[in-house]
Amino acid sequence: MRRSGPNDGDFSGRYRAPRVLVPPGVAEEEQKLQESVLRSFGSRAGRPAGLERFEQMVLRPSDFVGDGPLVGTFCNFVPEEIVEAAGAVPVRLCTGSIVAQSIAEQVLPRDACPVARASFGAVVGGLGMAPHVKALVLPAACDAKRRLGELLRDHVPVIALSIPGRSDHRTELGYWLSELGRLAQKLAEITGRTPTRARLRDAIMRRRAVQDAFRELERARRDSPHVLTGSDLAMVAAASFHADPLRWADACGQLAAEVREAGRDGPLTDGAIPLVMTGAPLLWPAWKLYRVIEEVGASVVADTLCSATQRLYDPVQVDDWSRSGMMRALALRYFSASLCPCFVDSTAHADRVIELAREWQAAGVVAHNLRLCQLFQIQSARLRHILRDEGIPFLAIDTELGPEDVEQIRVRVEAFLEMVKEQGRTQ
Amino acid sequence: MRPIGTVRWVVQILAFCLIIYGGYVFRGSLGKGILRPLEAPDGSYSTTRLPRSSIAWAPGDKPAMDFYPPGGACRFNPGGGLFKACIIHMVSENLTWQTPLKYLTVYLFLFVLLAFLVGRAWCGWVCPLGTMGDLLNALRRRFYVDRVNFSQGFRKTLRICSYAILLPTLAVSAAIGTPTFSPYQCYLFLPYCQICPGRLLCPLFGGRSSTVADFTNGVTSFFTIASWIVLGLFVAAFFLGRRIWCHLCPIGLVTSWFNRGCPTELRKDPLKCNQCAACSDACPMGLDHVAREKEATVLNDAGCILCLRCVDACPREDCLSLTFAGKRLLRSKYEATH
Numbered sequence: 194m195r196r197s198g199p200n201d202g203d204f205s206g207r208y209r210a211p212r213v214l215v216p217p218g219v220a221e222e223e224q225k226l227q228e229s230v231l232r233s234f235g236s237r238a239g240r241p242a243g244l245e246r247f248e249q250m251v252l253r254p255s256d257f258v259g260d261g262p263l264v265g266t267f268c269n270f271v272p273e274e275i276v277e278a279a280g281a282v283p284v285r286l287c288t289g290s291i292v293a294q295s296i297a298e299q300v301l302p303r304d305a306c307p308v309a310r311a312s313f314g315a316v317v318g319g320l321g322m323a324p325h326v327k328a329l330v331l332p333a334a335c336d337a338k339r340r341l342g343e344l345l346r347d348h349v350p351v352i353a354l355s356i357p358g359r360s361d362h363r364t365e366l367g368y369w370l371s372e373l374g375r376l377a378q379k380l381a382e383i384t385g386r387t388p389t390r391a392r393l394r395d396a397i398m399r400r401r402a403v404q405d406a407f408r409e410l411e412r413a414r415r416d417s418p419h420v421l422t423g424s425d426l427a428m429v430a431a432a433s434f435h436a437d438p439l440r441w442a443d444a445c446g447q448l449a450a451e452v453r454e455a456g457r458d459g460p461l462t463d464g465a466i467p468l469v470m471t472g473a474p475l476l477w478p479a480w481k482l483y484r485v486i487e488e489v490g491a492s493v494v495a496d497t498l499c500s501a502t503q504r505l506y507d508p509v510q511v512d513d514w515s516r517s518g519m520m521r522a523l524a525l526r527y528f529s530a531s532l533c534p535c536f537v538d539s540t541a542h543a544d545r546v547i548e549l550a551r552e553w554q555a556a557g558v559v560a561h562n563l564r565l566c567q568l569f570q571i572q573s574a575r576l577r578h579i580l581r582d583e584g585i586p587f588l589a590i591d592t593e594l595g596p597e598d599v600e601q602i603r604v605r606v607e608a609f610l611e612m613v614k615e616q617g618r619t620q
Numbered sequence: 621m622r623p624i625g626t627v628r629w630v631v632q633i634l635a636f637c638l639i640i641y642g643g644y645v646f647r648g649s650l651g652k653g654i655l656r657p658l659e660a661p662d663g664s665y666s667t668t669r670l671p672r673s674s675i676a677w678a679p680g681d682k683p684a685m686d687f688y689p690p691g692g693a694c695r696f697n698p699g700g701g702l703f704k705a706c707i708i709h710m711v712s713e714n715l716t717w718q719t720p721l722k723y724l725t726v727y728l729f730l731f732v733l734l735a736f737l738v739g740r741a742w743c744g745w746v747c748p749l750g751t752m753g754d755l756l757n758a759l760r761r762r763f764y765v766d767r768v769n770f771s772q773g774f775r776k777t778l779r780i781c782s783y784a785i786l787l788p789t790l791a792v793s794a795a796i797g798t799p800t801f802s803p804y805q806c807y808l809f810l811p812y813c814q815i816c817p818g819r820l821l822c823p824l825f826g827g828r829s830s831t832v833a834d835f836t837n838g839v840t841s842f843f844t845i846a847s848w849i850v851l852g853l854f855v856a857a858f859f860l861g862r863r864i865w866c867h868l869c870p871i872g873l874v875t876s877w878f879n880r881g882c883p884t885e886l887r888k889d890p891l892k893c894n895q896c897a898a899c900s901d902a903c904p905m906g907l908d909h910v911a912r913e914k915e916a917t918v919l920n921d922a923g924c925i926l927c928l929r930c931v932d933a934c935p936r937e938d939c940l941s942l943t944f945a946g947k948r949l950l951r952s953k954y955e956a957t958h
Contacts, residue, residue, distance in 0.1 A: 521901060
């Protein structure tokens with residue numbers, strides 16, 4: 194796994210990162226973890242059959258990935274169209290695996306962000322698609338990710354993307370565009386294919402199938418929001434991390450048709466309390482929050498998670514099909530459209546949460562606050578205040594990836610739902 | 621992919637043909653008796669009475685209708701055009717002629733009414749100069765050359781320049797109407813028209829050509845060369861900078877006074893906006909308040925030509941919409957490409 198490279202411009206090669214010993218049997222352990230999580234979700238009656246394809250994509254990503262050299266990505270900030278235009282196949286390596294997290298603990302402190310630890314562990318431990326990637330694109334969106342690059346570059350070539358502190362297109366677009374230009378150039382050096390205008394155009398048109406299919410699914414769900422549960426939607430999104438966009442879009446289109454069909458026969462699991470989920474990503478397979486919510490009779494109908502809706506919702510809206518025009522459209526899509534709390538202004542995030550709660554007639558909003566991620570934790574303090582003024586019930590769950598606190602979470606979610614029902618009765 | 625944009629092209633081309641060629645088709649059949657033509661008093665110059673070699677000389681054709689709508693209807697249209705002229709022409713001409721206000725009231729009232737109803741949509745959907753510019757813009761896009769992006773400060777400067785064109789135009793026109801300066805009428809009549817690119821471009825689309833050069837003396841040479849420079853800037857601005865020119869246009873400036881408070885409104889539901897700025901990328905006037913706004917729901921702005929490219933570009937259902945007198949006419953929606 195250890196690769197030594199010349200100074201690549203992003204990081205100095207003078208010092209070495211600590212070695213990581215991969216314990217034997219982690220791959221099997223990871224497989225077991227994923228299968229057990231899947232079993233806990235897959236047994237619901239009336240679950241659309243179309244979800245099986247997504248489960249396959251999540252469990253056996255290498256069967257569904259596109260052809261070409263793989264380039265790993267972290268976060269939601271990496272324009273996958275640029276990776277594709279450079280002749281590579283983007284695979285998102287973010288994970289919530291506690292197996293991966295335990296590998297990282299040899300190097301990273303226990304007080305580091307759990308997602309950063311797990312994703313780091315997956316790369317150095319060679320889990321999932323990580324051993325196959327030729328390079329890794331790492332947006333420095335938060336403190337943890339900013340520091341990971343130096344540790345990872347001894348394992349795989351890392352291209353770092355610097356994210357401006359505010360998402361204002363007027364002041365920051367130029368800088369962000371220069372970062373994307375550098376990304377295109379670095380990728381071209383690795384793959385030998387320059388992202389030309391025609392290639393960028395093809396990639397944008399191809400990737401657009403993802404948003405088309407996801408919006409179609411969203412329209413289908415509108416009439417019958419409970420045919421799919423929050424975890425089903427998360428499965429659909431998790432599959433898109435690795436799967437070829439056209440195959441994913443095809444599966445998503447079929448699922449949308451099935452949801453529409455099921456909606457015609459009347460709602461299947463009517464009675465589930467609709468909730469909106471916001472906060473830190475709920476990355477596969479760390480889905481205990483979905484499980485608890487579904488087990489106590491609620492369901493996430495909409496979310497702002499970069500592991501789910503935020504990954505699939507926003508299209509690249511090209512105004513000018515020149516190369517720089519397309520780069521600008523990509524820059525706006527992956528930057529201005531983002532609701533990430535790493536930016537100084539989170540008005541758009543609060544607006545989206547309120548809007549989703551109204552649009553889906555949600556009974557309340559649940560914030561997933563990943564412990565040790567200050568960005569989400571502090572944001573949730575303000576959000577609580579905002580939502581109280583709007584009269585929308587709000588519950589913040591501060592947790593990590595492991596299953597230790599499932600019962601505590603269950604108690605809190607149950608109490609929250611009781612309160613919501615009580616409010617519903619008195620109104 | 622962009623449905624409103626397609627409709628707009630159709631409207632623009634139709635309006636272009638009507639305004640430019642309407643004189644040939646409708647002359648003599650419209651406007652008789654409804655709108656009394658404004659005529660130059662004895663001893664004054666009018667475009668038809670100027671010598672042929674003067675650059676403000678217009679081919680003698682009568683327009684189909686003696687009417688001055690917002691947007692770039694031009695006195696120099698071949699065949700007289702459908703309408704008589706633009707508002708700048710009308711005001712300049714009548715200041716020089718010292719036409720009594722009572723004769724102008726009906727024209728001014730109609731202008732204000734039309735400008736008030738739809739604001740600068742005249743610029744975005746009707747003005748033939750804008751349509752020519754959009755064709756130049758389409759040509760650039762065809763070659764996959766990216767546009768030049770101008771700063772907000774530059775746009776503001778252009779608006780100030782626009783006033784710096786409008787006010788001297790009116791002052792000069794009024795001055796040469798007085799007995800003291802009346803000898804200069806032959807040089808300074810319609811001072812803005814003399815440098816306006818519309819005067820040179822509109823006749824190109826018909827059988828008549830206007831006077832492109834007059835070097836009889838210093839004043840006429842100045843206007844001749846200035847008009848060439850302005851034409852060059854016009855073509856370059858529209859080819860490279862989308863509608864940047866329209867921030868400078870004095871006709872657009874006058875129409876823009878009615879943009880706020882008019883019943884045609886560009887609206888936004890701020891809750892639905894995640895500030896992706898697809899609208900500001902699509903805006904040919906280069907405005908970014910549509911993306912930036914997080915509180916107000918009415919987004920009418922002096923610079924907005926209501927082309928509705930932002931509504932087309934917005935990928936969020938119902939976030940942006942166009943309303944007339946509170947009634948929603950158009951709204952943004954996600955357009956699937958596959």
